Amino acid sequence: MLQDTNILRIPGPSPIPPSIQRAMSQPMIGHRGIETKELLQRIKPKLSPVFGTEQDVLIITGSGTSGLEAAVVNTAQAGDDVLVIVTGAFGDRFAKICESYQLNVHRLDITWGDAVQPEIVKDYLKNNPQIKAVFSTYCETSTGVLNPIREISNVVHENSKALMVVDGVSCVGGVETKMDEWGVDVFVTGSQKAMMLPAGLTFIAVSERAWEVIEENQQPRFYLDLNKYRKSLNEASTPFTPGLSLLFGLEQALALMEKEGLAQVFQRHQIMMEMTRNAFKALDIPLLTSDATASPTVTAIQPEDFDGEMLRKQVKQEFGLELAGGQQHLKGKIVRIGHMGYCSPADVIQTIGLMELGLRKLGKDVTLGQGVAAAQECYLKQEVSQQ
């Protein structure tokens, strides 16, 4: 096999654009110097629109999970009643973080592959008025579901005083996010998914209402105390040494998004999702999620008459194409394709084409090009509908 080939189509980490790679190789600078201050000042106004907020977005050096943990320790304290919507492995992680801090966790478990219905959240809150915060994933990466955050946030605010906290790690930067308009109180994302960077930074946007809770919250915390990050960011600084190389990369990532246009970035993800789904429909391979609940950043297929793990192994060995498997009880049952961040319709066509070859090699009776053609047709239609 051609060496140094790695077609990374897993739902994070995602590939890095060359210009971001180059930006990250800049020599180190002093984190208390004027250059870092100016860098943060340039980044600030460009990061907020990605979240759809007027608030400054806090930057913590740490993986996405540190952002989730920060969201928990800042908005709640031991003994508080919180509702965690669990639509997959990452909702489950949110629940486990809450349990670690001895919150009184109410789990709303939804069948994996489905999105949560706002009505259920509404009923739960009406029966449990003591709930102080509601935690939900936006894109549930383990299934490829996009939860209806706007609607959930509405029912939360109409039926309770709870804060709405959202894990947007695998979609913010690739999917429309309107934090202020939707009334989301804390929105978290990570660097290695739709933001086109390596892992290592987490971004957190906080509403005014959430700040009131955070300022008063007695929960012990140090590195993840958001008050520190807010105070520092107001001075264009960070409380601790930031991952500076990642910040160099972030500035370039935001420049790329700005040049393409945020609306176009979101549209590109939408098109990639539709192309991928149409391809597997044409190949008669079941999808895990419905069209109405599918995420533009990741698609899960449910193999019935072939071994998904064998397919993953095959395309990895032969073409360097890396796909993801299932998590927890979906392990070995689904194959997940990431199409987020530095990924285009051209990449989707390549992925489908290689998967068709892999399927044939496994002995599955597929007509070569059938999935690719469906993706191509879909691309053309999408192009027309956008004009």
Ligand SMILES: *Cc1c(COP(=O)(O)O)cnc(C)c1O
């Ligand atoms: C990737 C991911 C995370 C964070 O994972 P880290 O490995 O800590 O960066 C959290 N939530 C979702 C939905 C994710 O996809």
